[in-house]
Amino acid sequence: MGLVQRRLATRLYECVLEIEEKQPNRRRVTHGFQKGRSIITNADRHHSRRYVFNIDIQDFFQSINFGRVRGFFQKDSTFALNDEVATTIAQIACWQNGLPQGSPCSPVIANLVGHILDVKLLKLAKQARCRYTRYADDISFSTSERNFPSLIAARADGKPAVWEPSENLASAIRQAGFAINPAKTRMQIRGSRQMATGLMVNEKVNIRPEYYNETRAMCHRLFTTGRYEIPRWPDRQETDQLGALEGRLSHIFAVKARLDLSSKRRKERHVKVPSGTIELCRRFLFYKNFVVNPLPVIITEGPSDVIYLRAALRARGKEFPKLYDARQEQKFLVRFVNHSHFMRENLLGHGVGGLGTLISRYHATLQEYAQEGQTAPVVLLVDNDEESDKAFKAAKKAIKEDGNGAASISVESNDAWHHLIDNLYLVKIPHGGAEQKKRVIEQLLPEEWLKHEVDGKRFDPSKKHGDHSSLGKVFFAKKVVEANADKINFGAFDALFSLLDGALRDFEDKRKQEAGGKVMAAS
Template sequence: MIKLKNVKNRKEFAEFIGVPLQKLTYVLYIAKIDNLYTSFQIPKRSGGVRTINAPQKDLLDMQKKLAKLLATHKSIVQEENHIKLNISHGFEKNRSIITNAKIHRNKRFVFNVDIENFFDSFHFGRVKGYFEKNNNFELPSEVATIIAQLCCYKGVLPQGAPTSPIITNLICNILDIRLLKLGKKHNLDYSRYADDLTFSTNDRLFLISESLFYDELTKEIESAGFKLNEQKSRLQFKDSRQTVTGLVVNEKINVDRRYYKETRAMANKLYKTGIFEINNQSATIKQLEGRLTFINNIQRYNNSIDGKKHDPWSLNSKEKQYRAFLFYKYFFANEKPLIVTEGKTDVKYLKAALKKYWELYPNLISKDSKGDFSFKVSFLNRTKRLSYFFGINRDGADALKNLYNFFTSSSQNNPPNYLYYFKKISNRNPANPVIMIFDNELVNKKKPLSKFANHCKLNEDSRNNLQTQLYIRLQDNLFLMTNPLVEGKEECEIEDLFGEDVLNTKISGKIFSREKKADPKEHYGKEIFSNFITNEYEKIDFENFKPMLDNLSRIVENYK
């Protein structure tokens, strides 16, 4: 692949970012860049609004590719020159407002200052000049011009383009190094998050040199082509609340108390009424999730450094608020019927079967004129987040016992009965069914379905119904389902629903084995087998899956 430093003209640049030359030419000179943006406003966390200029698809795709390539180039340069800077934390890999705030935690003095009109400071000429003259690039004028054309909107870098963060950080690199030296001169730690500059120290003598430091800082900022926003410059003392990029840093990193209370009130309003507002404007559950996830990320950081054990049964109050929201989103107000499988490969089998018989199950799946499928049911992705908050491990069936407890518990705390709580507070029933699917091994006391049935205290009638109709309702919107028994078997895994010809398929000279300890030289496992099923679904016989799909369709239809 051609390297950026070797790019000499528009044709080579098109090759570098992986787009046809004709398409690049069209975007630059026919469609015109300034016609390819959509502008809108979003509320700032601190109040007011921020204007976002978002590029349209063709331009966005090119900018994403360029941003990725620039980031790669930057990493290579830093590695070759053994550069390890911990200064810039905005829009940088593995860095965030948390890593930025961490530098200034528990300090006697914290000094914050903003750069005024940050993105507008990066005008077309400045971007072009940087890529022409910087030692790490030194690009031909034509190529530097193309980059500036692709990345600027109305003559400046726009907030909303994926290239703006990496380019601002590249151009600010020299400023960061100068400010780091200035900080060291005054015994200050320094970091930057986009346009937010922060200095901190435990040195009592800083108060004496504060005025001199500010004068020198102003001089450095202005010589770099920026201007300080004097209205946002502030010195914060240890005996008052100190904040860095919106986070409180006095003793441990935390969110502002008012922000947390507002978010909690929004969640309660959503639970009670199904709607809520942010800054007096109708808001979405995704926006609320963003706020709660932000709060939880701070909590996760604090958990990582406090030396204590953390699990689903020892959550603090903020974590419990977050867990309640997750239950509401996934299991109470879920937009689609939710399927929770015993094993992770089961999802691939069911999706493949639905795609094979999509015309028979219009309430479960659809297919558009382009041949693309759209599932009308969702499948639970067992994330680390769900594992931590609900004890739903990433694989295995025992974890479903823990999930069941949140639907049926008689305890107020460990675990709480969220189903009862949300029904009571909202005066509504759950939106859609949640369907747990196990292998049909009810007769084997050592197997997951039998253990789960015992955990749920299923009576004999319920067990018989499960064996005959292959599903039962456990509680409100929670259902238990299993696959049919085939070939006269007393117990049956979902893989048994495939014919022998499919189960005996050779891949790379190996045959399928369900055993985890099978010889990898002779056998392949469920992951490879499920991928084979996904890729070859049109050729595979899924007839034995129809009872399961019929029951899924029946549950979804009857729940309405």
């Protein structure tokens, strides 16, 4: 059923895009479950206002029952489906007579059915000179008028601190087939803390200080003990699982960096992430990826490199059992670092220059953690060209400072791999013979695939995203290499995989020597 629900969701999202092309204002007040919309964009509509009034819809998903789903697809003029099709959609989407939370098709159907609610409440908000937004079941009105409009809400009789929704508001919500949750109605006035979708909106959209301080304390405990407590867990249990903490940090960074805005809008608003936030995220990502990494980690220059390596390892992995398990499990035995915005801005930097900075700071950063010894190696994989010069220089300096003497690392050098410092290694794309010392990873692909055309366009390695006349790196990696992986000869990657294999074996040997030395010292 999960696969069928995902396919239904995909089709419905395609329908929504068509509807929004014809009705561009349709989505402007709805911020939940839509591309480019989030709790941040929702909260942004209400910052720096005199009044912020929030209400919740009671049992939002469950109140959209089987009959409502079927009736919507039958009667809505943009769909007007026959009884059989509408019934089938409702059968796929509903469980126990409602939209189940967690189903891939519940959000898109909830937004479609909830559109009538948005129409009614937007009309009411305009009459009251308020801003209105909805994120799923979370509804916000705000205004800077001297008095909050009674058309929306008013103080309760005899209880000046209590605000109640107006009958106009309650009636409009009932007419749309929903009800207000009386336990979650709240008015916030300028001078006190104002919240919308869990974010502070007094002067700008921001994280609650308590949430940030709590997260920082969790990180400190993790870095010093290897474990941390998750607030509000039963019995305050400790864990070493990093997912929950990474989710909190990603959320904090997204809000502080205003990732909902375009880069142009961020510049216009002078958005700058506090240095303390960047440092906290950097330390966590370093810890996760380089200190307690259970598998060898491979860091590439960009996301397209990861796509090439995954495709090539699936094809050639049988020859390299330290890198890939080609048996029935068919799994990678190394982890490729994800080039997300979160990673680039807080740890990796941009391109090979960022890797050079990482090398320069690696040993000093490693000393900040209480963890003794690293469990797996970290391998930097770079192209063998002049663009990598900054990384080569940083690598030579790291080797020298580690007491291993000078090293020759350049485009011309033919060394297999380099142990830089601690658990950090450098591998560069191997030469293609005496006539092809300069080499980038794309040159390991067969020439005919580098010339492969998609819609009349060829790959241009100088362009990351491509344009009207050429394919960029990421598009080429996905639409040509990944899409045709079963047809491409990845044999030229064997030389590179041999180098990676050598670095991993060297780390294992060093670990064994260290363990042997400790045994000797103990005896």
